[in-house]
Amino acid sequence: GRHLALAGLSHIALNKKTVNYYLVERAVVNRSKFIGNDKKLKIISKISDVNDRKAKAKVRLTSLSGITIYEFIISYFIISEKVFKRKHRDQKIAPISLHQKNPYKNCTIKTVTVDAKDQCLKSKLLPFTEEDCLGHYPEFSFIPVAILMQALFSEASKVLKIHLRGAFKCRLLDAEMTAKQLIPANSSAELSTKIITPHKSNFTIESTVDCGKTNFAVAVCHLEILRS
Numbered sequence: 001g002r003h004l005a006l007a008g009l010s011h012i013a014l015n016k017k018t019v020n021y022y023l024v025e026r027a028v029v030n031r032s033k034f035i036g037n038d039k040k041l042k043i044i045s046k047i048s049d050v051n052d053r054k055a056k057a058k059v060r061l062t063s064l065s066g067i068t069i070y071e072f073i074i075s076y077f078i079i080s081e082k083v084f085k086r087k088h089r090d091q092k093i094a095p096i097s098l099h100q101k102n103p104y105k106n107c108t109i110k111t112v113t114v115d116a117k118d119q120c121l122k123s124k125l126l127p128f129t130e131e132d133c134l135g136h137y138p139e140f141s142f143i144p145v146a147i148l149m150q151a152l153f154s155e156a157s158k159v160l161k162i163h164l165r166g167a168f169k170c171r172l173l174d175a176e177m178t179a180k181q182l183i184p185a186n187s188s189a190e191l192s193t194k195i196i197t198p199h200k201s202n203f204t205i206e207s208t209v210d211c212g213k214t215n216f217a218v219a220v221c222h223l224e225i226l227r228s
Contacts, residue, residue: 001029002146004043004072008057011045012076021084021137023077024145024179025054030071031172038063053078084140091140091184093130109154111191119195121159125151125209128185141185145217149177152207152219155193160203160223163195168225173202175221183209183216201225 009022042062049056055078061070085092110126128143136144153175161168183189189211197204202224209217 001027001070001072001149004059004061004070005074005146007043007045008047008059008072008074009076011047011057012050012055012078015047015050016078019081021079021081022055023079023182024074024177025077026075026176026178027145027149028073028174028176029172030174032068032070034063034067034069036063036067036069040064041069042066051078088140088142088182091142093139093141109151111151111155113158114190116159116162118163119159119198121155121162121191121193123155123191123193125187125189125191127188130185133185137182142182143185143187145177145179148179148183148209148217149219152177152191152193152209152217153221155191155207156205156219156221156223159193159195159205163198163203164225170223170225173222173224175219177217177219179217181214181216183211187211189216196220201227 005024005027012022013020042064043059044062045057045059047055047057055076057074057076059072059074060068062068110128111123112126113121113123115122130141133142133144136142160170189209191207191209193205193207195203196206202222204220204222207219208215
């Protein structure tokens with residue numbers, strides 16, 4: 001997902017003449033039933049609705065023969081470098097070397113469970129360090145949307161494991177995430193994850209991120225349980 005989102009914004013950026021920040025506003029993912037053993041895959045991007053403030057990309061991950069595996073439809077906010085730096089000047093930090101650490105090499109989801117019930121899970125997203133967010137917002141301290149999305153879907157797996165009382169295998173059918181604004185890395189956000197429609201084999205799970213009274217992001221995914 002991270003690679004497809006980056007491919008989409010890179011495609012958009014190549015068509016812009018100015019330096020900008022590209023913030024994911026909404027991401028919809030669909031997973032096909034195709035399972036292959038390709039050693040290499042292709043990423044195909046098409047962009048549309050590009051203007052000074054917004055853009056949309058449809059990005060596919062395919063086999064070498066062209067069979068779609070994942071399809072992402074991503075909407076981006078485009079913010080000029082000047083406006084972004086002025087708007088978030090309170091979050092400005094000292095520059096950190098990009099060679100110091102790869103934030104995805106050993107990415108640990110920093111959540112702590114507060115309350116767990118059969119179909120509902122309450123947890124906290126612990127503060128991130130500047131090093132955890134390297135490469136996304138140079139000189140600014142925000143949690144990358146890719147890491148946030150990973151945390152939300154990790155909590156979805158946890159609540160499903162509690163509900164099913166044990167180990168299971170599942171397949172993502174589709175998912176949608178809306179990010180309303182950036183979350184400062186040093187925030188301690190609250191996560192709420194619940195099963196909306198329980199079923200024997202298909203489940204709809206909703207996860208939200210709140211900080212105080214502000215709702216930062218919502219993610220909904222549909223998972224299919226694979227029976228042995």
